[in-house]
Amino acid sequence: MQNRRQFIKKAGLAGVTAAGTSALATPYVRAQSPIRWRMQTYAGVALAEHVIKPAIDAFNKVADGEMVIELYTADQIVPTGELFRAMQAGTIDAVQSDEDSMAAPVDVSVFGGYFPSATRYSLDVPVLFNQYGLKEIWEEAYSEVENVTWLSAGSWDPCHFNTTKPIRSLEDLKGLRVYTFPTAGRFLSQFGVVPVNIPYEDAEVAVQTGELDGMAWSGITEDYTVGWADVTNYFLTNNITGAWIGSFFANTERWNAIPERLQTLFRLCMDSSHYYRQHWYWGGEAKLRTEGTKLELTTIPEAEWKQVEDAAEKLWEEIAGESERSARVVQILKNYRDTMRKAGPPYRYA
Template identity: 65%
Template sequence: MTTRRKFLTTAGLAGAATFAAPNIIRAQAPIKWRLQTYSGAPLGAHVIKPQIEAFNKAANGEMEIELFYADQLVPTGELFRALQNGTLDAVQSDDATMASPADVAAFGGYFPFSTRYSLDLPVLFERYGLNEIWKSAYDEIEGVEWLGAGAWDPLHIFTKDKAIRSIEDMRGLRVFGVPTAGRFLSRYGLIPVTVPWEDVEVALQTGELDGVAWCGFTEAYEVGWADICKYGLLNNVTGAWCGSYFANSESWAKVPPHLQELFKITMDQSHYYRQVWYWGGEADLRVNGDKLELTTIPAQEWETVVKDAESFWEELASENERAAKVVEIFKKYQKVMEKAGVPYRYG
C-alpha cells in the first residue's frame, strides 16, 4: 500500500507538471478584404450589402469583408486596375463600366436586345457556355480572377423634361448610362455622359444631364432619380444587366477553400435576392408607381431599333474570335426561345 501511495503521489505530481503549462494556441488573425461595388449606397443596400453581411456572419471571425460603394476608394472607371494591383481585393461590377481589358468586356452591362428577361442571363452562362468563355477570357489576364456573373434589371430610359415618344425624341439628350448600351443608343443621337454615380442626382437637377439610361424602374425609384425625372420610356433596350464578381488573384489564393466556397454560395444568394427584388419591383412600379409618366415608342417604329441591333452584334463579333463566339451563342439562344414560344417568348 505504501508503494502504491508513493506511485500515485508521484504520478499525480508528474501529471500536474505535464498539464501545468499547456501550449497556447493563438487564433489566426482574420483575413481582411476590401471590396468595392459599382453602385452607390442606396442601391448597394440591395445589390450587395445583404451578401457581404451574410458572408461576414457565416465566416465566423475567420474572414471579414469591408464594403465600399461607388467611387469611395477609387473611381469606378479605375476599378479593374485597382483590383489588378491589389488596392482592392474584390470588385462587383459589369466588365465595361470597370474598364476591363478582357475581349468580352463589351458584353458586360447592357448588351442591346441580348435578353428579354432577367432569367435569360444565368441560363446563358450556366447552360449555353458563357461561364467557360468568361473564365477563359480572364484566365489570360494576370492578377484577376473572374468569379461569376448574375442578372440585374432591364434597361429603360428616364428623362427629366422631354418625353420620348419617337426615336427622333432621343436626339441630343445627354444621359448617364453604361458604355455598351450608350455606344448603341448614340446611333439615334443620344449623348452618353459619364459622371460619378453620386453626382447623377445633382447633374439632373442642374441640367448637365437630361436623363439616365442606366437601369430599370426599381432602381430609378430606389435611388431617387424618379423624384427628379418626369418620364419613363417603357420600351427597353435589353432585359437584364450583366454584372460579375472579381477578385485579386493573390487575395483569392490566400482564402482557404471552405471560405472560397462560402463566398460563392453567398454570391448565388445575392443573385437570387436581386432576381426577386427587381422582377417584382419592375412590375409593381409600372402599375402602381406614381412618380413617372409612362411613354412608349410605337411598336412598328421600335422594331427598327431592334433590327438595328443585328448590325451592332455583327460589329462586335468582328472585333475578336471570342466575341464572335458570344454573339453566336446569343443567336442560338434567341432562336431556341422564339421556337419554344409561351412562356419563354410572347410575340
Template identity: 65%
Template sequence: MPDPNKTLSPSERILSSRRDFMKKAGLGTAAAATGVLAAPAVVKAQAPIRWRLQTYSGAPLGAHVIKPQVDAFNAAANGEMEIELYYADQLVPTGELFRAMQNGTLDAVQSDEATMASPVDISVFGGYFPFATRYSLDVASMFTYWGLGDIWNEAYSEVENVTWLSSGAWDPLHVFTVDKPIRSLDDMRGLRVFGVPTAGRFLSRYGLIPVTVPWDDVEVAMRTGELDGVAWCGFTEAYEVGWADVCSYALTNSVTGAWFGSYFANTESWNAVPPHLQQLYRSTIDQSHYYRAVWYWGGEALLRTTGEKMELTSIPAEEWATVVSDASEFWDEIAASSERAGRVVEIFKQYAAAQEAAGYPYR
C-alpha cells in the first residue's frame, strides 16, 4: 500500500492523479458498466458462458489497455457470461496467439496483427506503420469513415474460425534507450531494441536491430545488457510499466502517432454468444477504446515535459526529413505486396492529404 507520507516525484504525481481521475470519472470501471449497461437481475438456470481471453500486454500495461473492459463486461453480463483474462505469454506465447484462438485454445485475443503473426495480407499494418497516423483519432476515423473497417472485415472473412471485431488506437512510438543517447540517425546503428515487427523492420534500415523477447523479460534484458532499449511505446507506457526507470534517454522524434490494436474472437465461440451479450461485448470494446485514448493522451505531454526520469534527445529536423521520405518508399513497397495492401496504403495517402489540406487543428 502506498505510503501517504512519501514525497512523490513529478512523474508519480502525474500517474497517481490520472489514475484517480479515471476511477472518479468511471471510465472503464465496473461501476460504469453496471450503471449503464447492466441487464435486469434475473436468475439464470444454465451455467454461464466462459471465455478465455489473452492480451499481447503484460499485467502492468494490461491494467489499462484491457482489464477495465473485461471487468466492465463481467459486471454487466449479470452472471450469464464471464471472461477470464490472461496477460502476455501466460497461456500461449504471444507469437502463437492467432493460432491458439483459431483452434479454440483461446476464445478471444487483443493484439495487433503483426505481433501475433496473423496470416492475412494486411498484418503489416497492425501495430506501428511508419507515419500512417499523427494522432490517436486518426485510427478511429480511418476505420469508421475511410474504409479500413471494410478492408479488415474482408480480410478476416477469408480466415477460418476467426472473427475480427474492432480496432482502436494506442500510443505513439518513441525510442527509449538505456545508456546510449540518439542524437542522429548514425546513433541508431547497432542498438538492440525490443519492439513491434513493422516498426522494427522500417527502423532496421538505419542500423537498429529488432530483438524479440517475452514482454515480462524486457526490463531484465535491458538491465543485463541484452537490450539497449525499446521501440515499443510512448511516454505514458514507458513510465507506467517501469521502463523509464531503466532507460536514461528518450528520443522525441515519433515514428508514428498511434498504434493499431484489434479485438478478435474465435468464430465458433462468438457465434455461441447470444446477441445481447455480443452487443454488450462490442459496447465495452468501444468503452475500452475511449479509456485508452484518454489514458494515453493524458500522460504523453505531461510525462514528456515534466517527467524526471529520462533525458530528451532529438534528431535534427533536416535529418529526420529523410526518414519521412524513406517512409514514403516503404509505403510503396508494402502497397505492391498485394492488391488489398495497396488499397490500405491508398487510404493512408488520401487521409493524410485531406488532413494536410484542412490544416490546423488536423495537421
C-alpha cells in the first residue's frame, strides 16, 4: 500500500509539471455484482434450445459479466397464463411469448400467436411489422399498459394439426381434443374441435394417457423437436396460419435501468433470434415432411378447406368491430393480403 501511495504521488507531481494541473485517470472497474435479469419463455426445454437460448447465450457472452440473463422455460417460475402479470410486477424481468397465451391486457393480444389466415409464410411477419405499420400499433398499445415494454415481434412456425387419428376431411375434426392457443381454439371450436388448456410440458403425456387426441400448436419441426411426433401418428398439411407471431417484452423499470449499450445489445440478440428461427423452421418444415418417418401426412381437399378460410374472414370482421385499433390491424392484414395476391408467385400462389 505504501508503494502504491508513493506511485500515485509521483504520478500526480509529474502531471503538475507537464500540464500545470494534477489529473489522475480513473481506471475502469467492473462492478462486483452484474445486473441480473430473470427471463421466462413460453417454450419448453427442448424447443427453447432453438427459439431463444442461442440468443441469450450470445447476450451473456458479449455482455462480458456486466449483465447476466437467467433463462427459464415454460411454467418454470409462473404458468404461461400469468407471465404478463408477473413481468408487470417485477417477478420476472423479461418474457418471450405471444400475447394470446399470456393474456396480455391489450386489444391487439388476439393477433399474437396464431390469428387464423393472417399469414401465409414466415417472412410475412417481419414485413407486416416493419413495412406495414404493425410495429407502431404494438408500441402504441403497450404504451397504455403500466410497467411493460413491448420490444420486438418475430415469426415462428405455421399452425398444423398433429394427431393420433387421421384428418382427411372437416368431418374428422369433430370431437378432437387438441392442445392449442386461445384464439385458435375459439376459432376451431366451430368445426367441432374441443380445445384443451394444459401446461406445455404436459401435452405429450396427455396424448399418451388419452386426455388429448393431439395438438394444433405448431409445425412439423416442433413436433419432432419436442417429442410430439413420438406420441402422434398423423400430420395435417393444411395450416390454420402460416406463421406464429411471438414477441419479446421487458419490465419497463428494469429495461430503463440498464445502459443504452446493453439495450442495443439485447435488440441485436432479438434480431439474431428472429433470423435463426426463419431458416430453422423454414428448412425443417420441408425436410421433415419429405424425410421424416414418424408422421404420416394427410390433407383436406382445397375446396373443402376453403370453408375454414372463409370462416377466418368472418372472424377478422368480428375482431375489427371490437376496437378502433383492432380495425386498423385488420385493415393492414387485408391490404397486405391484397398486395401479395396481386404480386402473384412466389408471394402468393392462390
